Amino acid sequence: xxxxxxxxxxxxxxxxxxxxxxxxxxxxxxxxxxxxxxxxxxxxxxxxxxxxxxxxxxxxxxxxxxxxxxxxxxxxxxxxxxxxxxxxxxxxxxxxxxxxxxxxxxxxxxxxxxxxxxxxxxxxxxxxxxxxxxxxxxxxxxxxxxxxxxxxxxxxxxxxxxxxxxxxxxxxxxxxxxxxxxxxxxxxxxxxxxxxxxxxxxxxxxxxxxxxxxxxxxxxxxxxxxxxxxxxxxxxxxxxxxxxxxxxxxxxxxxxxxxxxxxxxxxxxxxxxxxxxxxxxxxxxxxxxxxxxxxxxxxx
Numbered sequence: 463x464x465x466x467x468x469x470x471x472x473x474x475x476x477x478x479x480x481x482x483x484x485x486x487x488x489x490x491x492x493x494x495x496x497x498x499x500x501x502x503x504x505x506x507x508x509x510x511x512x513x514x515x516x517x518x519x520x521x522x523x524x525x526x527x528x529x530x531x532x533x534x535x536x537x538x539x540x541x542x543x544x545x546x547x548x549x550x551x552x553x554x555x556x557x558x559x560x561x562x563x564x565x566x567x568x569x570x571x572x573x574x575x576x577x578x579x580x581x582x583x584x585x586x587x588x589x590x591x592x593x594x595x596x597x598x599x600x601x602x603x604x605x606x607x608x609x610x611x612x613x614x615x616x617x618x619x620x621x622x623x624x625x626x627x628x629x630x631x632x633x634x635x636x637x638x639x640x641x642x643x644x645x646x647x648x649x650x651x652x653x654x655x656x657x658x659x660x661x662x663x664x665x666x667x668x669x670x671x672x673x674x675x676x677x678x679x680x681x682x683x684x685x686x687x688x689x690x691x692x693x694x695x696x697x698x699x700x701x702x703x704x705x706x707x708x709x710x711x712x713x714x715x716x717x718x719x720x721x722x723x724x725x726x727x728x729x730x731x732x733x734x735x736x737x738x739x740x741x742x743x744x745x746x747x748x749x750x751x752x753x754x755x756x757x758x759x760x761x762x
Contacts, residue, residue: 472505476506476514477535479503480528513525558747561592564591567711568735571715580751583755584748599612609749610749612736613735614736615667624740626737629760630735631734634713637722641699641704654705668709671731675731696716700721709732
């Protein structure tokens, strides 16, 4: 019995003959001549080493082996149909899985609106969000652990990533209503860094820009506190322990109902937020649908 030459058309032909009990009717359904169908069934029987149908000029009757093969053939055809339906859902982004990596400030401040609209259009897509620092976001996309990533700054030309700029995130000063920023006005950067300052830890995209702003005015940042999480920074400011400066996209992470924000006249830089993808890698249909949505919302 040669199973290796069994084809889907052979399986469909046998199942159709079994259902119709007629080579002529089956041939019409399959779009071929009765003689061609008869030869196909004979070839299938030869390869299987068993007769599937007893037939004469008028009648076609399945043998016991034909009945057994017919049941198996129908299960095979159902499995193929289900598989193709699943694949069609994948291709049309109706089903699948999407992994998005992003800076915590982006996943909290920007991503929820995008995900809400994306999930409404693609309810069958399972989403996983990876909150990480900028370097880890790039590593996740480059390694394939994430399909897409939201990062700050740009990517190295030596990396295998493409960077799609989305928006510029402006820095503001954050303080307690009764603290050093109580006056409702614009502050110079030199004034702010002279206050008790709560800074994000080194290695974060925010800290890199804070240090750069200090260099531009010929000073260095000497924080009273260094923290790794935005919520911690906000909590310390809320307790009246100092001030901080953060991009506006991070503010939803903080309890701004207990804080105030003030513009900075000369910070001198904005945090560039962009979407990264692996260079030369074809996105999955789900990832492509999300990428297209983000492109439509650029600058909004």
